[in-house]
Amino acid sequence: MPGKLFQYLHRLFRANEIRLHELSYLFWECTRRCNLRCLHCGSDCSAGSARGDMPFGDFLRAILPLKKAYPPNTITVVITGGEPLLRGDLPQCGRALREHGFRWSIVTNGYAYTPDVHARLLAAGMGAITLSLDGLEDAHSWLRSSTRSFANALKAIELITASKRLCYDIVTCVNRKNINTLPELKELLISKKVAAWRLFTIAPIGRAKGNDDLQLTPQELTQLMDFIAGARADRRIDAKLSCEAYVGAHEKRVRDAPFFCRAGVTIASVLADGSIAACPNINRHFVQGNIYRDSFLDVWSNRFEVMRNRRWTRTGICARCSDYKRCNGGAMHLWSERQDAILTCINQKMLHSA
């Protein structure tokens, strides 16, 4: 299909999805506790996080009314944290979600993902999983601040890839310490029979703010795009750039469908303190309500205007951007409470270094 027609149809598609505003992807930040202390954590969780886990009953009560508006099996509840495996009742939570018709999945660092945990989560109807592997041993251990995390993650990957039931992928946060070892990492993943690999850069938010080792230079960003494009052409693994940013001329090379930030369009979250938000990594200024005060269904149906109508993002560098129509103001997680300029733009960085 000619490029212009494709882009036009994609803009129609985006406008249509915004108009329909149907929830299909619901994050549940079930805990703020974590068993690692990763340098880049967007939610700044810790082992002794002051706030406890959210009682499952509170979450379930909040989302059950969704069944009036949507067939529940069209909604995947993505259980995240913190580290969700720290919750002893995770299989019970998942089983109850399935009993109500919802699908569920987890995002894990893999540290505590043992064969027994794998068996119990599958038995409880888990259908998808995303696991982080942030490089070869040195780079992964550095980012995850743990020497055992690499070996544990590899063992978890073997369990996951052997499962015929799971929709899974492996994610890698690309940074200055691992960018040059991506080709070896790719071979390692292929040797472990990994079919899908998602790569992302690290946003300057949460614990990553101000850590220069984590932010790629413009040249390294282009190197990353070339690497992903090469891996896709190679066809031995389905590599792609995550949804994190519009990347201009690289769009078609590094992902399947054009950039579309769906935060608040088809994605919502319930955070550990009950906040109703879009993606959990978005600035808390954009929180839309709280399950302890508001009806989740009501908030989803009637609020989120700031994310459904993004005209306000035409400010700062986005105001002068010739790609604005295609990008629509970038990723929501890169906007601060001031709403006056996007924190960073991969596309502009690469364009200016070219």
Next chain:
Amino acid sequence: MKTFANKSRKFLQSIFKGLSATSLAFTFQACYGTAQDVGQDVLITGTVSSTQTGEAIPGIKVSVEDQPQYEITDGSGQFSVYALQRSACKVTFEDADALQHGAFLAKDTIVEALGERIVLNVSLDAR
């Protein structure tokens, strides 16, 4: 307005949702999120009881052939385990707690025509 949006959606989705090299599940994932679960499975539930006494047996391991998941029957002998949807599968019942609730012989059951949910009530012979 929404009706028109719904109608044009199918056409537009067919263009933008069928592009992933691995599967439909991967057409969209948020940065820190997972793929969407589009897999097919079956829920196998039931109760395990003793052939001799008719009483429920706790501590029986219920597993599905070629799949890692299993479940141990609870205090009322009940279990529920999700398994990959297939035309048929072998479900195995084994005593997992030694003599704690009596000793029972293992049993295999072949289940056919798996839909979304199957109820399997099984009795085990004492050893």
